Amino acid sequence: MTDVDTTQYPVIKAENLKKYYPVSQEGFLKKPLSLKALDGASFTLNKGKTLAVVGESGCGKSTLARLITMIESPTEGNLHIGGINAVGNKKDKKILRRKVQIVFQDPYGSLNPRKKVGTILEEPLKINTDLNASQMREKALHIMDKVGLSKEQYNRYPHMFSGGQRQRIAVARALMLNPDIVVADEPVSALDVSVQAQTLNLLMDLQDEMNLAYLFISHDLSVVRLISDDIMVMYLGRPVEQGDKNVIFEKPLHPYTMALLAATPHVDVKSRQKRIRLSGELPSPLNPPPGCTFHRRCAYMTDICKHKPPHLREVANRMISCHNAEKLINNSH
C-alpha cells in the first residue's frame, strides 16, 4: 500500500473534473441526452484550510462533493488526494476513502433511527479497520468527547437528540477514521441560528485542533464569509470566480458573483444592497447557452460573450471566467 503523505502535497488537487449524466427523453426513439452536471472544476485545497463552494441550485455542488468523496467517479479529469491519484485507482481506494469523509445537510435523515449512537459511530471502524470491540468503543467515546457529546449518550438512539446534537453525531461519524478532509454539504442549513452557531464553532475548533481541510458547500453567504479561507463560485457546472475570501467579498468581479452577493438577504437594513435582478431564463444544463453560459442574464454582456466561451484566468488576485473582467474592476456596484 502506498503511504499517503499529506504534509507535502495539497490534500486535494482537482484538475478539470467533469461529470456527465445520461438523461432519457420523453418519447421513444429519442436518444438519451447528456447532462453536464459538472463541466470542468479545478482547485487545490491545503491542510487546515476551508474552501467554500457556492452557486445556483443545480450548478453541480453536490456532484462535486460526490466526486471528491469518491462516491462517484468523474467522467473526465484528475483528482489527487494527499498526492495520490484517486481516479480509477483500485489499489489505494480503501486508504483514500478513509481520508475523505462527508457530513450531509439533513441531520434527521442521515442517521439510521434504529441504531444506537455508539453503533453508528463504530460502523466505519468495523468496515475499515481491524480494531476489536473495546478499541472501537474507546475510539467512539474519544470522538464523542471531542464533539461535545457525553458518555451516557453512547447508548441512545438518534431520535433522542435535538437537530444540533444530531449534527454533532454526524460530524463525529465523519471523524471516526481520522480523515484529512471533511466535505460538508449544507451542514447547517436545517438548524436554528443558535444551534447553527454551535455547529460552526465546533467545526472551526476541530479544524484548529486536527488540522482538517473542509470543502464546505453552502447557500448562506454570511456563513461562508465566517468559515472559509477560499471561495469557489460556480455557475452551470463551472467555476466562474474563485480565490481568497476577502478578495472576493470585498470586490466581486464576476457579474454572477455580484448578483449573488446583492441577493443575499440581511437582517440589518444597513447591510442590505440594491438587488441585482437577473433577467432572462435560467439556462438548462441539458442545453447550455453558447459563449458565456451566463450571457443571457448578464447586465454587462457584450458581443463576444454570445459566441466565445470565456476561460478561467487571473485578474486582480483571483481566478475569473468573464470576458469583461478588466472593465468591471472600475465599476462601482
Added chain:
Amino acid sequence: MTKLLEIENLSVEFDGFKAVDGVNLSVDEGKVVGIVGESGSGKSVTQLALMGLIPYPGIIKADRLMFHNSDLMALSAKKRRSITGKDVSMIFQEPMTSLNPCFTVEYQISEALKIHEGGTRQERRKRVIELLSQVGIPAPEDRLGTFPHQLSGGMSQRVMIAMAIACSPRLLIADEPTTALDVTIQAQILELIMDLQQKKNMALVLITHDMAVIAETVEDVVVMYAGQVVEKNSSDRIFTNPCHPYTEALLNALPERNINSKRLPTIPGLVPGKFDRPDGCLFHPRCKHAKKMCKEVVPKYSEKNSIGVRCHFPLINGVPQYD
C-alpha cells in the same frame, strides 16, 4: 379584516411529551406571518395539527381551531380535510420525503391539478410546464419525465412549491420553503409567493430559520421555544428591540452580526426534553437575565400594544424590567 385562521391554546402531545404547548396563532386574510425558533420547538407540528396530519400517537387539544368560520375541531377528519385540502396548501419541510420517488415530476403535479381543477391531459400538461417555469426550473419541457432522485436538492424543493401553488390556496403554509435554494432563486421564489399573496389576497405562514428572509419578507413574527410561543412582535421591532431573552440570544448568534469575530456567541445549555422540563419559565436555565421568580413561577403569555411576550421581565432596549 377577516380572520382566516384562529388557533387558541393548541397543544400536541406525543407519549407524554408536549411538542406544542398552549400555542395561540391568528392569521388574517392576506397577511404574512413568520414563525422562527429553536429546532424542535414545535413549529412544524403546530401546522401539521392544523392540517389534521398528526400521526399516531399524537394527541391534539385546543380551545379553538377555526379556519374561515369553520370549527375544525367539530368536524370529522374527512370533512376537515376537504376544507383544508381545498383552501390550505402546505409546502413541507423535507421535499425529498414529500415527493414520491416512483413517479415523474409531471405526474405528481398533474395529480394535484386533477383533484382541484380537472381539465384534459393536454391542458394539465400546459399548466404543469407553466408552473415549473414560474418556480424557475429551466427548460421545464425537458424535465417532465424526470424522477425526484435525478433532481438537485433545490429543484425538488421547487417542484414542491409548484405543487403547493398549483391550486391557488387562500392560506399557504410554507415550512422552510427556500432552505435548499441559492439566494438569487430564493429571492425569485419569495417574490412569486408574495405576488400571489398580493394579487389573490392569499395569507401566508412562513416558517424558517433564516432570520434575514424573515426580516425582509414578513410583517409579524412569532418566536417559539420548547413548544410555546414566547414572543409575537412586528418584524420592524423584533430585530432592533427583541422583548424575550430567547429572541435576544438567538439574534446575537447571527453570523451577519459577528462578521469579524473568530467564534459565534451561542446559548449555553440545551432545550428541555421530555424528562427535564423545568419549573417556572422553560427558558430559565439558559437565560442570562433569570431571577429567582423565573425558576418558580410560570410566566403567562401576555399581549400589550400588539406585542406578545411570555416572560416575567421583558426586555426594553435590551434591559430586563425587574422594577
